[in-house]
Amino acid sequence: MSADYSGTPVRETVYDPFTRPDLFEGVRTRRIFAFFVDVIAISILIVVAAVVVGFLGIFTLGLAWLAYAILAPAVALLYIAFTLGGPEAATPGMRAMGLEMRLWYGARPYPLLATMHALIFWFSISFLTPLILLVSLFSERKRLLHDIALGTVVMNSGALER
Template sequence: MSENMPTLPPEATAGVLTPRLFAYLVDICVIAVLMVMLFVIVAVLGVFTFGLAWFLFPLVGAGTGVLYSAVTVGGSRQSTIGMRMLGLRVIGPGGTRVDFITAAVHALLFYVAAGTVLVLVIDILVGLLRDDRRLLHDVLTGLTIVNAR
């Protein structure tokens, strides 16, 4: 998929790894707030459904980050709140917009890597070794993080 991508100018991806880290830290805070809100909603719903809604707790826990990324990266701004704050955006092959499903898969692959130390190290090493600074989960989904400014 990435072989068909036109070459981006070096300044498009120069220095994106450090802002990505800080954008992720911002996004983790946003996701945590969303999770707390959803947990409270599910807890209250559970009271009214005699505990039936409490089966949604695992879904809230596992899905909030992926859904957040799918909605924000797959949206019109092509970036999460943290990425916007740090001047980054996500583009698809050839500079195209990222769709909801691709953004969700991208996030899911990242969270799988983040939950597995060895895979995370490989993911980061790929980004350090590539000229375009794309991490392994970026390459697998055909996405590129670029400077938006």
């Protein structure tokens, strides 16, 4: 048995949907609801950050207002990096829905991988249309295209602990 970057033990086996179907029950639906919870949380954080930047702009004679150009993407990427790439391996929306992300061999995602996961998701949706989400209907682990590309798996956290 090996360990991931945080020192937690990692199993060398792949999560098999045929031997452990409980890991993947309802994942697709709960991912959708988790996405909406996270969008609301990120929107609230963006509003708070915009107010802070607004006040900073007054004190810096407008210089801080240049941060508005990158405010929304920066807040969203930091949110993803520190929640999905953190020790819980899940965003608050994913935790609320009982989901957790792991790499294909069992390790937890790290902040850079979590950021890349979000970027690839948004670029694939933007360029390949939302129809790319239909990939999950044909994947036995209910993985999306960006999950497959990065080697990640989203599973039920309760079943994962058992």
